[in-house]
Amino acid sequence: MSQNSFKISYPALHAGTNKSLIKFISGTPDLAALFFEGEEAQETRRRFFVTDATVASLECMQSFISKFDDGVCGKDCLLILGSGEPYKTIESVLNIVRAAFDANFTRKDIFIGIGGGVICDLTAFAASIYKRGTSVQFVPTTLLAMVDASIGGKTGCDFENYKNIIGTFFPATKLFYFPEFVQYLPENQYNSGLAEAFKTALLFDKELYDMFKNDADKINSRDSKTLEKIIHKCVKAKGSIVEQDFTEQGIRAYLNLGHTFGHALETVAGLGSITHGAAVAWGIGRAVELAYKKEYCMQAFRDEVFGILKAYKWYTESVPSFVKGGGFSERLITIMRTDKKNLSEKIRLIICKAVTEIQIEEVDEKLIASVLK
Numbered sequence: 212m213s214q215n216s217f218k219i220s221y222p223a224l225h226a227g228t229n230k231s232l233i234k235f236i237s238g239t240p241d242l243a244a245l246f247f248e249g250e251e252a253q254e255t256r257r258r259f260f261v262t263d264a265t266v267a268s269l270e271c272m273q274s275f276i277s278k279f280d281d282g283v284c285g286k287d288c289l290l291i292l293g294s295g296e297p298y299k300t301i302e303s304v305l306n307i308v309r310a311a312f313d314a315n316f317t318r319k320d321i322f323i324g325i326g327g328g329v330i331c332d333l334t335a336f337a338a339s340i341y342k343r344g345t346s347v348q349f350v351p352t353t354l355l356a357m358v359d360a361s362i363g364g365k366t367g368c369d370f371e372n373y374k375n376i377i378g379t380f381f382p383a384t385k386l387f388y389f390p391e392f393v394q395y396l397p398e399n400q401y402n403s404g405l406a407e408a409f410k411t412a413l414l415f416d417k418e419l420y421d422m423f424k425n426d427a428d429k430i431n432s433r434d435s436k437t438l439e440k441i442i443h444k445c446v447k448a449k450g451s452i453v454e455q456d457f458t459e460q461g462i463r464a465y466l467n468l469g470h471t472f473g474h475a476l477e478t479v480a481g482l483g484s485i486t487h488g489a490a491v492a493w494g495i496g497r498a499v500e501l502a503y504k505k506e507y508c509m510q511a512f513r514d515e516v517f518g519i520l521k522a523y524k525w526y527t528e529s530v531p532s533f534v535k536g537g538g539f540s541e542r543l544i545t546i547m548r549t550d551k552k553n554l555s556e557k558i559r560l561i562i563c564k565a566v567t568e569i570q571i572e573e574v575d576e577k578l579i580a581s582v583l584k
């Protein structure tokens with residue numbers, strides 16, 4: 212296994228959580244070796260591992276899972292939750308808290324989330340409230356969690372069919388990236404992570420944008436070297452943004468490009484019905500269309516972005532084909548009004564004028580409706 216690492220700094224909100232150590236480990240993910248044989252085996256604190264049923268059933272996870280007998284391995288414990296967005300609930304958070312409490316974990320111990328964005332968000336949220344805060348670490352296993360969800364300290368769960376309504380800011384202290392986990396993902400989950408990476412490219416990294424434009428074959432075939440480069444670039448870019456603006460008072464809000472449209476689409480579709488990334492990619496298309504309608508961007512840029520969205524098979528139509536029933540724009544706008552980023556009754560959107568040229572503004576609802584028909 213070859214390794215390289217770097218650190219991201221956060222404001223010292225919580226003791227011990229002001230720096231994240233990021234480790235990249237190439238080769239087949241071997242968590243038994245990582246946690247029970249290497250440097251991490253020297254950890255003196257107890258570890259409460261949380262994963263989901265799908266990740267627990269991956270072939271590469273079997274040597275790790277088999278270490279636990281009825282969820283217990285020496286001083287450490289393992290909890291396996293249901294998989295996916297439908298389990299991103301307050302009940303799952305409480306299941307983690309309850310299991311850690313029943314096993315007498317203290318606030319000096321560590322929670323370790325092994326999974327996609329759902330497991331990372333849930334585990335970190337539970338860690339942030341458990342006995343007023345214990346440490347959290349991640350092993351992100353989806354591309355989406357590697358390039359986005361694991362970095363930046365946002366935690367939480369859904370509530371009443373609304374995304375991420377409950378949560379905290381609580382960064383992980385250590386992150387272990389095995390890019391090879393990406394090879395196990397089904398197509399739709401792989402594409403979901405790519406969408407967040409494409410968003411990062413549009414926002415901050417012209418070289419990465421050009422990779423998406425020119426290297427679709429390599430990216431679509433999950434070429435390992437290309438993927439490692441994408442993940443590394445995204446982690447660096449997001450790390451640098453959260454170092455500048457941890458609590459999203461300014462530049463961090465740019466990371467929501469495509470998300471106001473995307474979250475609303477996820478709610479309309481029913482949480483878990485489409486992937487987060489597919490919704491975000493569609494939202495990026497809508498945000499670029501809106502910029503074009505406002506004459507903020509050239510037709511050539513709009514067409515190029517739509518060409519890229521199509522090369523990765525993301526939805527580009529104003530009303531995605533799977534949406535049932537009428538009144539789509541009205542339904543979507545009603546949900547967009549509840550978005551956390553709005554500062555007044557007006558809907559605030561991230562507008563992309565060109566690669567790395569971004570601004571935030573309140574947008575007239577008639578104009579928003581015009582890109583949803």
Ligand SMILES: NC(=O)c1ccc[n+]([C@@H]2O[C@H](COP(=O)([O-])OP(=O)(O)OC[C@H]3O[C@@H](n4cnc5c(N)ncnc54)[C@H](O)[C@@H]3O)[C@@H](O)[C@H]2O)c1
Nearest residue numbers: 265294295296327328329352353355359360365392395396
């Ligand atoms: N905290 C943040 O800053 C942040 C940022 C972006 C997204 N998110 C959140 O992340 C969530 C989406 O994350 P996600 O797309 O990773 O979803 P997910 O965690 O639900 O994972 C998607 C599916 O892939 C499975 N899976 C995980 N790893 C796998 C692997 N290696 N091989 C095969 N299957 C695997 C999971 O079991 C699940 O069924 C959303 O809830 C979103 O709100 C959070």
